[in-house]
Amino acid sequence: MEASWGSVNAERGWYVSAQQPEEAEAEELSPLLSNELHRQRSPGVSFGLSVFNLMNAIMGSGILGLAYIMANTGILGFSFLLLTVALLASYSVHLLLSMCIQTAVTSYEDLGLFAFGLPGKVVVAGTIIIQNIGAMSSYLLIIKTEFPAAIAEFLTGDYSRYWYLDGQTLLIIVCVGIVFPLALLPKIGFLGYTSSLSFFFMMFFALVVIIKKWSIPCPLTLNYVEKCFQISNATDDCKPKLFHFSKESAYALPTMAFSFLCHTSILPIYCELQSPSKKRMQNVTNTAIALSFLIYFISALFGYLTFYDKVESELLKGYSKYLPHDVVVMTVKLCILFAVLLTVPLIHFPARKAVMMIFFSNFPFSWIRHFLITLALNIIIVLLAIYVPDIRNVFGVVGASTSTCLIFIFPGLFYLKLSREDFLSWKKFGAFVLLIFGILVGNFSLALIIFDWINK
Template sequence: MSINRDSRSEFYSNGDVGSRENCETTPLLQNGTVQTRATGASFASSVFNLMNAIMGSGILGLAYAMASTGVVGFCILLVLVSSLAAYSIHLLLKLCDQTGINSYEDLGEKALHKPGKVMVGIAIVAQNIGAMSSYLFILKSELPAAICSFLSSENTGHAWYADGRLLLILVTVCVVLPLAMLPKIGFLGYTSSLSFFFILYFTIVVVVKKWSIPCPLPHNETTLTGTFQVSNTSDSECTPKLFIMSTRSAYAIPTMAFSFLCHTAILPIYCELERPSKTRMQNVSNIGIGLSFLLYFISALFGYLTFYGHVESELLLGYKTYLPRDIMVMTVRVAILLSVLLTVPLIHFPARKAVILLLFGGRAFSWWIHIISTLIILSVVLILATFVPDIRTVFGVVGSTTSSCLLFVFPGVFYLKISDRCLKSIDSVGALLLVILGVIMGVISLSVIIVTWITNS
């Protein structure tokens, strides 16, 4: 989003940045724009850049994660995932200082040779495709509601613009595709920072609107004598649950992993940092993750306390039902849609570049390859967004696979292979535990999700 910033972070990872010694003069990719480092980024701007790389579409699914695990259970898991994310960043920074490498793919090549670089590249492409799918899913679900909320007519349910799939196809063909076709889309980089403030505004709206929707939740019911409101929940359901364990809980950790993924942005941000040092960059990451944690927790908590057990997997959908014409909800919906619409081409840019590098290496630019790869990637993303019935599916599958690898498994494996200390240091033991935890959480979550699909079908 950054609605996640979860995948827009990839813009920092797809250039051959070179060694730490060359950071002063090497052009860096930032949000799709090549920039030359002159005096370096300040501490505060580096924190903002990192938060911009973290925050994203995952924030829309965290209230559902809290409803699936309980308030205390959610807090424990969120602290665990954010702490592991900070520790894996610590390992990446140590590897950067040891090897002089500041590219995630190159670390993979250093640790596991060519297969390592290919695995990281595939994970980044899959992560980006998942992120783009989540953004287009938001367009599919929110665009019809946004249009209907601005129209005064009550009979909009059967209008063509109430069909989210049709609108998604139109917007993708007319807006996203032309922007994605551009060989350079640096001018869209400014929307990345703008999207962060949209996320901040979204959090404020979630807090404010907690008191606008009563509990038990009302819904309209029509009889022969007229229309009246009845309760959709019982009074007991208006009490927050501290711990919940169900099959829905399997989506919690993948959604959190999806939400905290920023690791491909860490090393280039480190390279751009003014007076760079590992301690200084670690402080940047700790503050960035801490502030992101705060925004995530506030939005999830107040989203859960608004709808309780009836939280939608995409939080804004709940407001469509109970506050269809609320001005603040309408404006935040438009803000999120604009952010999503301009972010998808940005995420597509590094995904396409990674695909071309994996398949064709460093060959000269070709319009045929550029156009065909753009069409194929967007087609895959559009198919996923069109036919996936629930955004939690995107968060669950991508979060338990590629996000877990990039967040937990790869940093631990790379550290063990490159440092080669045979578990004689605390960090070596920590790296091993990080790998084990990442594999266990990913496998268990994905297994439960697959079993749930089979059972429901």
């Protein structure tokens, strides 16, 4: 199905203005889009809660893997790459919002439909489903591995055989008792308060990472029953590297793309935003990405400066190893676990919506269908969390494939397809650069990751 400017899409009743994009964007909202937004939002989510919702969509398990990435790229190399990904993520949201205004489309999947017909819609929806399932699985993988360890640190003696220290059992209990009920909520705005709580947990985590940098000596030592074992003798191990590249550096850009992906939540949050406009939503996005960048960078920097080359692929493991039974560390571990846990229901919304748009787009809302799809997604992510061995694999594969598509490739490709601007215009040139960057980064990183697996 080929969509043209100034045409009406009979299937969805869309009207696309024949104005040039610059003129179309001058009108903050087209009448159809304005009606759609007012229909979907009641009474509307405030600017602050929208920022918290978007930050919660951005920040999750990625914060625990970035110190490891800094160890394999160096401080300056990491800073440049993280800033680049953050800026490109913000720019791609700008393109998405521009297309949303121009086409009166209010979902990522419908942008694919409008640009490339039904195949485009199916590809976008399928990509969203895979990416969000991978993201939710990585969050639950942290729950499975860290929740039992966090409980064990509050106990003395050998309790290893008890059910409340079994990761799989705790994972199932948490999903049934917390994740599933929150994921059943009908509107994403309802999670604004849990999102704000998650944001403060992340802030607390960053603060503790800074403070505990001076509690762990370098060279690193392990203490077992009053005996001290030094595991690092070289003083060079305690010197930060400004630039460093190894085969593990292949995970850098995919992990960063994974860490900044919020694009599947952009349009749902936009639809529920109070007084919605492109400028207002862009401000929400810029604020959320800037705050997320700051917390990411601080956590990664001080996590790296604490463990240097010994930093784990999942940062919490290092604190469990070198500061067992530390009250502050135990507290922040519980906080970060709750923060990660509260992110999972938020990611359920775009995943469930994508499933419905593929299979049930022409059906009215049904609580039974809503319940069953949510249940099916929960079962899938629990099974993946149980059987995936290493969180780094999730970051690498999902980040290099679906995350790069949703952040870089699709926004650039759709804008090139839908916009009538001259190709030499800055916006279209930027969309082209975004597209090429996404293709190169995704394919190159995925090839290196697969090559690393084969060698191992």
